[in-house]
Amino acid sequence: MTELIKMVVVLVLLSSSSGGLLHWLKTQTSSKIEDQQVKFVKGPALKSIFEGSSNDPTADRFTLKVGETEKNFFVGKFDGKTNCVAFEGFGKGGYGGDIGLMIGVDIDNGSVLGAAVTTHSETPGLGAKAKEDPSFVSQLKGLSIESPILVTNDGGKINAMSGATITSRAVCNAANDAGKIYKEIKSQLTEKVKSF
Amino acid sequence: MHSQKKLIVSHAPFWHDGSSITTRSYHIMLAAMLAIIPGLIMYGASAVAVVSMSVSSAILWELAFNKISKQPVSVGDGNASLIGLLFAMMLPATSPWWVVVTGTFVAVIIGKQIFGGIGANPFNPVLIGMSILMVAWKDYFDFDAALVNYDLDMVMVYPLAYLKNFGVSIVDQFSIIDLLTGKQVGGIGATFGIGIILGGIYLIIRGFIRWEITISFLAGIFITALAFQISDPQNYAGPVFHLLTGYTLLGAFYLSTEDSSSPVNFIPMLIYGAGCGVMTVLIRNIGAYVDGVVLAILLMNLANPLIDKIRPKAIGKVA
Amino acid sequence: MAKTVTQEFTKGLWEEIAPFRLVLGLCPVLGVTTTMENGIGMGLATTFVLVCSNILVSILRKFIPAKVRIACFIVIIATFVTVVELLMQAFAYPLFLKLGVFIPLIVVNCLVLGRAEAFAFKNKLIPSVADGLGMGVGFTLSLGALGAVREILGTGMFLGMSVFGASYEPFAFMVQAPGAFVCLGLMLCGMNIIGSK
Structure with a gap:
């Protein structure tokens, strides 16, 4: 009996102290980890969108509530003017799940400044080209974020990548998702961006 | 290990052709x-x-x-x-x-x-x-790219890659005679069908390679390719094309018959050969690779020890 | 068979070097050693876990009941692995992206559990530290060596520099999984040839 109690006590003590330690470490490192994730996962995408910006968009960021979730928004400054914001939209219907698309918007006229795929699990060589080959997403440039973005097959302006129509559609879905977010919180967004 | 038997000798199959x-x-x-x-x-x-x-x-x-x-x-x-x-x-x-x-x-x-x-x-x-x-x-090993600087008097495209990329309609461009006499793109010694077959027959007659493996390999290819063609002639090439292109003949006569990686009993040899043939066509028709001979034979090599256990038991003998 | 602390340390470097002599912990050995940087990063992470778990197991060995020792070891090891994972995310995120799933898998690396069970649970603190450190360093060196060979042959690059010049066509087989097996086998063979002399 004493042996049993000892076993239980030791295991409970060990597990709970381990849990405590990990919780403490997690709270200590969480902001740092987020920084790192932003820098290494979203960083390359932001860099390509805000090419030539005078600030570091990964540092100039704020969060806003969209519906239930908090989203990260990144600010880009050009020639001393701050009128650009980038955020991520998610497109359903990719070949291997959702596609994340970072999209930069000029808030003065709502036109797309640039876009880059952040996360995806598409087929290497076909759908994965959406991320590797910037010529596809660059078609988004100059379009209005507030009107629907579609591939040519669906009556839109975007030429689908050869062999990857499904992925191309999913990227457009992501752009439209971003458009929806943009419309929803346009006023708050403008206000926030101007404050930078 | 404590028994008095020092050597355990199984029944034949033993195979010796008298040469080193x-x-x-x-x-x-x-x-x-x-x-x-x-x-x-x-x-x-x-x-x-x-x-x-x-x-x-x-x-x-x-x-x-x-x-x-x-x-x-x-x-x-x-x-x-x-x-x-x-x-x-x-x-x-x-x-x-x-x-x-x-x-x-x-x-x-x-x-x-x-x-x-x-x-x-x-x-x-x-x-x-x-x-x-x-x-x-x-x-x-992309024969089209490797041999791009050659312009010989024939269709200068690797037949299997051509088939994979352009579908069954291209088969007509290759006549059986051309394929047999080496008028096709491929490995140095893998295209001249008549030479491979004659050499192979010589080796079979001399007993250096086993006809069971070769014949069942070719039969495996023929039957599987035929089955594919019958089920969907629009998409799959016929058996003769498969027999005479790629490494098929080389595989049947020289590669699958390699001594230590092929079986020794009669029925296992048939299974082994046929398995190679079936796998080859499956890889060519369904798989991602252009030619399946190399992988098919390796796969059957892997199964070889197991296949070799299949043999008829003596009547009345337990285990 | 009492050994000095130095001997406990050095045995992990050659005599009982983990992947080659004990043939333990092969999952990361084969999985992450596509470059030397990855190999050493993985090796250091494992070393940290190994030393920490050895310390804790050795300290607590009087209190841990023998019947639930494995469960206790796993809790201790898993804790340190999570610590490594969090720290790596916070301070070396690119490395974390490369090593990915292999970091959590240190928990089930039999090398770590093996040392806890076979050594730290039966020995005092100082030898346990020496043992863990020796094993870890040996592990790191092996991973680094394997990673270096695979990186040089498989990509023609070494730490970002071209080794054989531009005309070298990378032997890409080496950075793929079967190449890891063949390479490990050849290195084992080399170790045995040298060791048997």
């Missing part, structure tokens, strides 16, 4: 010449260079391993040169020297010597070399 490994190797190489020489004539000096580089480097690797592992020198049994020769037969004529040398290293050292030398290798050494190289440098 050396004469065996040289006979196979001689027969292979029938297929190689037309290839050498067709592709000229660079093919000669590839073949001689392959054979000589295989011998040198074997010698080097013998020296390092302090084993008696086994170059004389001709097996290393046979590996080198068969390996060269599968290569495109333009292979760079370092592809050839690495390939024979993998074939001789990793494919054979690591397992204990001749007779102990579970896989065909040539195919080990080939498959590893195909994984590493697949661009050099």
Whole structure:
């Protein structure tokens, strides 16, 4: 009996102290980890969108509530003017799940400044080209974020990548998702961006 | 282990044709010449260079391993040169020297010597070399790209790749006679069908290779390809095309019949050969690879010890 | 068979070097050693876990009941692995992206559990630290060596520099999984040739 109690006590003590330690470490490192994730996962995408910006968009960021979730928004400054914001939209219907698309918007006229795929699990060589080959997403440039973005097959302006129509559609879905977010919180967004 | 029996001798199958490994190797190489020489004539000096580089480097690797592992020198049994020769037969004529040398290293050292030398290798050494190289440098094994500078009097496209990319309609461009007489793109010694078949028949008559494996290999290809063609003639090429392109004939006569990686009993030999054939067509028709012979034979090599256990039991004997 | 602390340390470097002599912990050995940087990063992470778990197991060995020792070891090891994972995310995120799933898998690396069970549970603190450190360093060196060979042959690069010049065509087989097996086998063979002399 004493042996049993000892076993239980030791295991409970060990597990709970381990849990405590990990919780403490997690709270200590969480902001740092987020920084790192932003820098290494979203960083390359932001860099390509805000090419030539005078600030570091990964540092100039704020969060806003969209519906239930908090989203990260990144600010880009050009020639001393701050009128650009980038955020991520998610497109359903990719070949291997959702596609994340970072999209930069000029808030003065709502036109797309640039876009880059952040996360995806598409087929290497076909759908994965959406991320590797910037010529596809660059078609988004100059379009209005507030009107629907579609591939040519669906009556839109975007030429689908050869062999990857499904992925191309999913990227457009992501752009439209971003458009929806943009419309929803346009006023708050403008206000926030101007404050930078 | 405590019984008095010192030696346990099973019933036959034993197979001895009265000749040593050396004469065996040289006979196979001689027969292979029938297929190689037309290839050498067709592709000229660079093919000669590839073949001689392959054979000589295989011998040198074997010698080097013998020296390092302090084993008696086994170059004389001709097996290393046979590996080198068969390996060269599968290569495109333009292979760079370092592809050839690495390939024979993998074939001789990793494919054979690591397992204990001749007779102990579970896989065909040539195919080990080939498959590893195909994984590493697949661009050099794309026959269309490799032979792009040759313009011979024939359809200058690797038939299987052509089939894979353009569908069944291209089959008509290749006549059976052309395919049999080497008028197709492919490895140095893999295209001249008549030569391979004649050499193979000679080896079968002399008893150096087993007809059971060869015939069931070809039958496996024929039946599977026929089944595919009947089920959907729009999408799958016929059996004759499959029999005469790629490494099929080379595989049936020279590669799948390699001694230690193929079975010894009658029924297992049939199963083994047919398995190679079926797998080849499956890989070609359904899989991602252009030619399936290399992988099909390796796969059946892997199953070989199990297949060899299938044999008729003596009546009334338990276990 | 009492050994000095130095001996406990050095045995992990050659005599009982983990992947080659004990043939333990092969999952990361084969999985992450596509480059030397990855190999050493993985090795250091494992070393940290190994040393910390050895310390804790050795300290607590009087209190841990023998019947639930494995469960206790796993809790201890898993804790340190999570610590490594969090720290790596916070301070070396690119490395974390490369090593990915292999970091959590240190928990089931039999090398770590093996040392806790076979050594730290039966020995005092100082030898346990020496043992863990030796094993870890040996592990790191092996991973680094394997990674270096595969990186040089498989990509023609070494730490970002080209080794053989531009004309070298990478032997891509080496950075793929079967290449890891072949390479490990050849290195084992080399170790045995040297060791048997």
